[in-house]
Amino acid sequence: MRNVCGISGGKDSSALAIYLRESVPDMEYFFCDTGAELPETYDYLNRLEVVLGKPIARLNPDKGFDHWFEVYRGTLPSPQMRWCTRQMKIKPLEDWLGDDEAVSYVAIRADEKNRKGYVSTKPNISAVFPFIEDDIDHDGVLRILDEAGLGLPDYYSWRTRSGCYFCFYQRKAEWVGLSERHPDLFEKAVAIENKLLVDAGDAGGADYSALGMRERQFTWSQGESLLELVGRKVEIKAKHEIAMERARARRKNIPLIEVLADALDEDDDSPACAVCAL
Ligand code: SF4
The missing domain is CATH 3.40.50.620 (HUPs)
Structure with missing residues (x-):
């Protein structure tokens, strides 16, 4: 055993x-x-x-x-x-x-x-x-x-979930964090996504359900490409700061990591992958 x-x-x-x-x-x-x-x-x-x-x-x-x-x-x-x-x-x-x-x-x-x-x-x-x-x-x-x-x-x-640098479980503020802490890795994630976006243009809406697949996912973060996301960096950071303030006010004297976790959960509190992030 x-x-x-x-x-x-x-x-x-x-x-x-x-x-x-x-x-x-x-x-x-x-x-x-x-x-x-x-x-x-x-x-x-x-x-x-x-x-x-x-x-x-x-x-x-x-x-x-x-x-x-x-x-x-x-x-x-x-x-x-x-x-x-x-x-x-x-x-x-x-x-x-x-x-x-x-x-x-x-x-x-x-x-x-x-x-x-x-x-x-x-x-x-x-x-x-x-x-x-x-x-x-x-x-x-x-x-x-x-x-x-x-x-x-x-x-x-800057990030509360372990896992791949391109993990789709990252919240918007964490993607911004990646772009600032590891611009090389952020670029790599953008390159993967760009390949797909170009491909999507060429494919003209291929029928992926006919291939036995659910709708194809073209962006890492929901609703926008990484370049669009990072273009909204100032807005995302400002929103994140406000969420941090709210988290601090809600529960006094908690460690910074919990403030960060609470603030990020305001963006998306769906549980991360329990295989990759424990
Ligand atoms: S779910 Fe796990 S394996 Fe998949 S990208 Fe995220 S960290 Fe990587």
Whole structure:
């Protein structure tokens, strides 16, 4: 029986890894690396390895985003069609485990019991939820990270969800953050989108339902292209600042990360992918 703990590069899974390091000494840690994660995430993983005193296995898909993008005929992944998670995160994990019996430790917190984490459909992998069992909530997670001397990943100053730099779960203000912190990555996301927008012009409204696909997604962020979005940067930042003020006023003396999370949720509070952002 293998004990495995997936690290997403976010705070909850990192805290869980630390929380279990003594009680489950044979734990195998893994990180499903799409190759498109933020530099801050890779840096955080290196620091976490030092705290854990163990390596975190990097599981790479045998084929990257460009390949799957072709396979899905140039359809961007979206909450309705999350082929990226299946092909670039879940499949590498299931390949790594093979037919081994395994217990997967999932970092859903006690204060988010209704959230669903990745639970394999493969019969050899079962899931357990130690934070729910031990009643560890958001504050408990921050305390674990603090006491271990690890703290939060650096991207938490502008983005609250771990995952790919082009993740469609980003809120508008987070896309602006990406354009300012990592202009090179923002440009890459724009280049993917531009390919699609040009393509859409050529295709003249191809019937994708005839190809067995839902309507094709042409932009990363709902309702506008990234260039349009960044053109509205001043407006988006102003709105975000107001939301931050409102969040501060609503709950006094809360950590900055919660102010940021509340403010971003005003834009879109749909849950992020529970495989990629825990
Ligand atoms: S982080 Fe976002 S884009 Fe990347 S695999 Fe997960 S859902 Fe897809």
